[in-house]
Amino acid sequence: MRKLGFLLGALVVLGAARIAAAQAQNNEPAKSQQAVVLHAARLFEVEPGKIVSPGEVLIVGDRIQAAGTSVPHPAGARTIDLGDTTLMPGLIDAHVHLFLHPGKAEDLQTITESVPERTIQATLNARADLMAGFTSERDMGTEGAGPADTAVREAINEGLIPGPRLRISGMAISILGGHEDAIGFNPAQHALGNADYANDIEQIIETIRQQHKDGSTFVKVYETGHDQMVPHGSAPCLGNPICATFGIGEQPGDPKFWDFHTPYQYTEDQLKAAVAEAARLDTNVGVHCQGEPAARFAVLAGVAAIDHATQLSDGTMQLMKEKHIPAVPTFVVFQYFADHAPTPKAAALEHAMLNYKIHEFKRQVAAGIPMAVGSDVGPFPHGTQAKEFELMVRYGMTPLAVLQADYLNDPRILTWQNEVGQLKPGYYADVVAVPGNPLQDITAVEHVQFVMKGGVVYKNDLAPGAIQ
Ligand SMILES: [Zn+2]
Numbered sequence: 001m002r003k004l005g006f007l008l009g010a011l012v013v014l015g016a017a018r019i020a021a022a023q024a025q026n027n028e029p030a031k032s033q034q035a036v037v038l039h040a041a042r043l044f045e046v047e048p049g050k051i052v053s054p055g056e057v058l059i060v061g062d063r064i065q066a067a068g069t070s071v072p073h074p075a076g077a078r079t080i081d082l083g084d085t086t087l088m089p090g091l092i093d094a095h096v097h098l099f100l101h102p103g104k105a106e107d108l109q110t111i112t113e114s115v116p117e118r119t120i121q122a123t124l125n126a127r128a129d130l131m132a133g134f135t136s137e138r139d140m141g142t143e144g145a146g147p148a149d150t151a152v153r154e155a156i157n158e159g160l161i162p163g164p165r166l167r168i169s170g171m172a173i174s175i176l177g178g179h180e181d182a183i184g185f186n187p188a189q190h191a192l193g194n195a196d197y198a199n200d201i202e203q204i205i206e207t208i209r210q211q212h213k214d215g216s217t218f219v220k221v222y223e224t225g226h227d228q229m230v231p232h233g234s235a236p237c238l239g240n241p242i243c244a245t246f247g248i249g250e251q252p253g254d255p256k257f258w259d260f261h262t263p264y265q266y267t268e269d270q271l272k273a274a275v276a277e278a279a280r281l282d283t284n285v286g287v288h289c290q291g292e293p294a295a296r297f298a299v300l301a302g303v304a305a306i307d308h309a310t311q312l313s314d315g316t317m318q319l320m321k322e323k324h325i326p327a328v329p330t331f332v333v334f335q336y337f338a339d340h341a342p343t344p345k346a347a348a349l350e351h352a353m354l355n356y357k358i359h360e361f362k363r364q365v366a367a368g369i370p371m372a373v374g375s376d377v378g379p380f381p382h383g384t385q386a387k388e389f390e391l392m393v394r395y396g397m398t399p400l401a402v403l404q405a406d407y408l409n410d411p412r413i414l415t416w417q418n419e420v421g422q423l424k425p426g427y428y429a430d431v432v433a434v435p436g437n438p439l440q441d442i443t444a445v446e447h448v449q450f451v452m453k454g455g456v457v458y459k460n461d462l463a464p465g466a467i468q
Helices: 002-025 106-112 115-131 148-157 201-213 268-280 294-301 314-323 331-339 344-367 387-394 399-413 442-446
Strands: 035-040 042-045 050-052 055-060 063-068 078-081 085-089 091-096 134-139 165-168 172-174 195-197 219-222 228-231 258-261 285-289 305-308 431-435 450-453 456-460
Touching: 035 085, 035 431, 042 055, 055 085, 091 305, 091 399, 115 134, 115 148, 115 450, 115 456, 134 399, 148 165, 172 201, 195 201, 201 268, 219 268, 228 344, 258 344, 268 285, 268 294, 285 294, 285 305, 294 305, 294 314, 314 344, 331 344, 331 387, 387 399, 387 442, 399 442, 431 442
Parallel strands: 035 078, 042 085, 091 134, 134 165, 172 195, 172 219, 219 285
Antiparallel strands: 035 055, 042 050, 055 063, 085 431, 228 258, 431 450, 450 456
16 A cells, blocks of 8 residues: 555656646746745744744745745635745755665676666655755766766656756766776776776866766766775775774774875866866866865865865865865765674774764864765665754754755855755745754754655645645
8 A cells, every 4th residue: 555655646746747847848937837835834044044933935837936924825826834844945965876775885886787777776766865855966976877867867857757956977087996996806807987087187178078978067076095094103004995903092083093094086287177177068076085185186176065075184174264165074974884884893994984084074163164965875775864964963063054054055066056045036946844943953854744846846744645
């Protein structure tokens, strides 16, 4: 029965999305579409950072026309009463992998699963993320599935399948023998890596152009390679994924006793070339960047954000403040790997890295660098990534600061400023409803009960039969 209910729900959702797509294709003026008024006990105003009561949003077509404690109710408008909930803009995740799933290492997914299989999985993941309230996402690489993300994004945009609005990169760009390059397999098998190779500026530019041709909307670069935690004074263990010296010493991960090593992959000049080429295409560069000196290179080059940002020097943090380049901590994936490591030794390593990260994050918050919210979902289950908000609060930010990071800084990274992230006239009608008050209890965002994207209702737990 549950399955049947789900199927019917999905068909209704698909039908609604198709209608919306058909309307968009016919270029119907927004005025001719039925107005919708959302009403709830509360509404979160992002910029002033406050909850008002009650909350109402007027939607016509795919855009918001008015929002506040009360809005005009045009004749014939459909009112959806969402009861004792808080209306908020749709959640944004600046770091997802729709083509990854938990339970198998990323490089093994590339080697053992076909691209069609992974694409089907990606469509299910897109739906799970949307139903969890994420209406905009930046997909940080298909990790071995080439430009298959273009097909997923197109299917979503055409209303064929439910999913968030997406910025996509195709595959990440990386150096030969670099991050995620199928290291440790029998060389005679020529195992596929998870990235597109580029070893110099010419190759970087050529790769960006090829990815652009294949449908990418931004550039993803692996800027750091293999990470290691070693006790102070120890040499990094070259080529050994779990350092031989690991396990010695007190308080694993405490920067007083431990060092974090991560090699850079591209020089500042090479990154500058990538940023310039992306700018020529009216877009930007996202980086996997765990630490120094890579973070400094990336910030000087002008990337959109520093993703993972486990280690940032004082000088780099100063530059991030001056240039308004946010860090995207991606705590959930670190937490998940620490909790699901295959061996006790690996678990200890992952916990040491998480502890180190928490120490450094507190320093970053104290320094006042801009933050954005991205989870790195994919290695852990899609649809559960709102946990990122909770962890950012647990490790040092206020609920309001985390919500503003998500709603104000993520749209800049996704180049959807003035389009998503606020309940204001002219913005996309991307609206979620959560129980309780997220400023008092941030875990409210993990229990999204209502999801609207572009004026189409995809989920309404408060009146499940009313989706249309
Ligand atoms: Zn990632």
